[in-house]
Amino acid sequence: MQFIDLQAQYRRIQADVDARMRAVLEHGQYVMGPEIEALEQRLADYVGVPHCVAMSSGTDALLVAMMALDIGPGDEVITTPFTFIATGEMIALLGAKPVFVDIDPLTYNLDPALVEAAITPRTRAVVPVSLYGQCADMEAFTRIGEKHGLPVIEDGAQSFGATRHGRRSCGLSSLSATSFFPAKPLGCYGDGGAAFTTDPDLDRRMRELRNHGQDRRYHHPRLGINGRLDTLQAAVLLAKMEIFEDEVQVRGQLGARYSAALADLVQTPHLAAGNTSVYAQYTVQVDQRDAVQARLKDAGVPTAVHYPVPLNQQPALYTDDPVPVADAAAERVMSLPMHPYLTEAEQDEVVAALKAALT
Template identity: 55%
Template structure:
């Protein structure tokens, strides 16, 4: 049985007519940069998330960079975040000369553990970046409360969680700033790189928009040192088509995850846990297993692709060797990174494929 880790081909075939038409409309218009599709996408994103402003940009990584720049994060500042995520989160902190300060994760959600945050706050701390890992928001009420007590900014890294909800509010609109990614494999993905920053702060939105476009508010008038972080019109057009159907795919993804949970119950893997006051869009369906490498090898031999998100915590990455962290500070991240494994996941994964995967895991 052929199984794709993420079935982007099936999704494209379903919406192919509309996607092709949208791409050709951009080609006919020749408005490749900052075209009308970008403006319309941003308005649709605001309506979807509830945020007052959406500033689209060239990637999820640039979204984080723009958010940090808009908050005036400077060399020597400290930003608290999780060590168990993709490097982009901490990379952008370090890119600006600031210091990523890692806090261990919660054993059940794999998101940053808010109970451990305050002990890492110092006079140099300027912001907290919780990551909504695997599509499930972090404990945002607790994190926002901590930030309020210490006059810090919370930047929600929602690169994996666009479309999820926390206590009735959409991810990307759970703090002063939210950032997301439209990388092709995300629950809402384009056909290249793309991202967005969300805020309901008018002043901050104006600054973000200028920083995204070389720091200029008017043509050739540059208030800030910015970046070339624009989302191109073709990607915006593709996202507009996919966004129309996104709310149809999200519950299907949840149903796929629920079916996995049932099929894998009683076996050797620990299935994901989603807290009852929030939802997940399951950017990945990640399980924990003691004999990960052996199981991955067995599944691969049976045509089932797997991945590891993420095998090396950030404090053990060579790029952050200068921070001199002791792995003993992060017992949960250490355990999870050695056991985590992601299975095929998409709204187009069939029941038959899931049963095949589960039987392979159970050794049948």
Template identity: 60%
Template sequence: MEFIDLKSQYQALRTDIGARMQAVLDHGQYIMGPEVAELEQRLAAFTGARHCITVSSGTEALIISLMALGIKPGDEIITTPFSFIATAEAIVLVGATPVFVDIEPATCNLDPLQIEERISARTRAIMPVSLYGLPADMDEINAIAWRHGLVVIEDAAQSFGATYQGRKSCNLSQIGCTSFFPSKPLGCYGDGGAIFTSDDALAGAMREIRVHGQSRRYVHTRLGVGGRMDTLQCAIVLAKLERFEWELEQRAKVAAAYDALLSGKLGLMARPRARTSAFAQYTVVVDEREQVQARLQEAGIPTAVHYPVPIHVQPAYAHLTDAGRCPVALEKAATVMSLPMGPYLSEQSVHEVATALLTATGMPVPGDCAAPSA
């Protein structure tokens, strides 16, 4: 069993992926070829945002967004300590300071109730992360930002395809950023990402920044980066888009099957009403995690931990904040564990994982957890 089964996805899409890649090889426009504009149009339509700007990675999407906003040294960005390091890394790379706010125990997303006490005269933006595929409480976060004149950047690296109050992730605030890293719900076969906004001026700035600040050939109006997404990677995402809605439905079915087998027995991530998850991960809370992981490994069940060390206590960032802050993040970092998840995970495999997990945690295995007949 694989933690994320990209091989089965490729076999299902092999013909379409091959045709899309061959078209790029035939026309030879490997940088900013026609597939780039096509993908941007398709993704913007999917989310409802006016603009989509494809970029070289999810990290670059965050950096370019901050640069377009004019974030500079001395500015502060409120964010979560419970995320992949790129969230805070992007802030530091533009010279600003991340200010960490603790997370909600039920969702592991940024806790809106603790944001305002951390806002200062230097705060410029709030950067919530839609963790594990579930959007943060964006309406509440947007309301706080509006009261204080701040911008909200949704780090939606894990949540493309998720919804909040019927609106798509990446179109829940002024700016949304996502990643097409291969293991994401919508991934390419290398690095890639995208920025979404309905602000025309911001979109124009972002498009210039991703090509070294160039407004037209050899005219550079601002500081920029080499942040373009390769045409071949855009072609791969275009092929995967044809099956993406179905894959989201299958991910939801896998999560529902896990829920039915594990609810009431282990700690599960909450999914508030009016929000749907893209289920980048299916995450549970367990005690004695290392022992549980070892027992699952013996049973042939792969697991992962997202994330074992919160950002605010990482060596490169610990000087920015009191390490005693964010106790919920510290507690979850020691107890969360992600199970195999994906649209090609069979019902039998879900039952195998649940049975092994309940056995490993010393929980009784009910009759309905027995694997169905193949």
């Protein structure tokens, strides 16, 4: 059994992927080829915003989004400690200070009730992460942002395809970013990402920033990065978009099926009111996690932990911000196999093995 089965997906779309990649090989525009613009339009239409900027990774998408806001030394950016390091890393890389605020104990997302107390005159932005596949409470963060004059950037690296009150992740704020790392709900065959915005000026800035800060050939009004998405990866993503909504539906069904089977056994994912989830990870909480994982491994069931060390405890980002809920979750969370090609028989095997591991 695989934790994520990308081979099964490839078999389904092999002809389309191969044809689109062959077209790139034939026209030879490997950087900023026509597939980039086609993908950006497709993604923007899907999310429901006017602008999408394809990027070389989700990490670069976050970086460029913050660079477009001129975030830098002396600034503070409020975010969650319970996520992959890229979120806090990009803040610190710009010379700003990540300010870690604790999470909601049910959704694992940044708790909006705690954010206002962390705002100072140096605060420049709030970056909620839509963790494990469901959107953060973006309406609450938007209200806070409007009240204090702060932009809100949704880190939707794990939630692309999820909805909140009928609106899609990455279309819930004026600026957002996502990742197309292969294991994500929508993943390419390497690194990739995108930023989304409703603001034409931010769109222009991000397009310049991802291409060495140039507004026209050999003219650079600002410093940027090499953050372009490869054309071959855009071709792969265009093929995957043809089946993506079907995969999103299957993910939701599998998540609900897991939760029904495990509700009396472990703490299962809590869907906030109005949310759907793409279950980028199906994450439960267990006691004695190491022992449970070892038993599941012996039974042939792979697991993973997202995330065992909160960002405020990472040596590169260490702060003494108190985040007791994140600390407690980090010791107990465990993710089970989850992907659109997981069969019901495999899912039943996981459930049975987990029951046995906990007894």
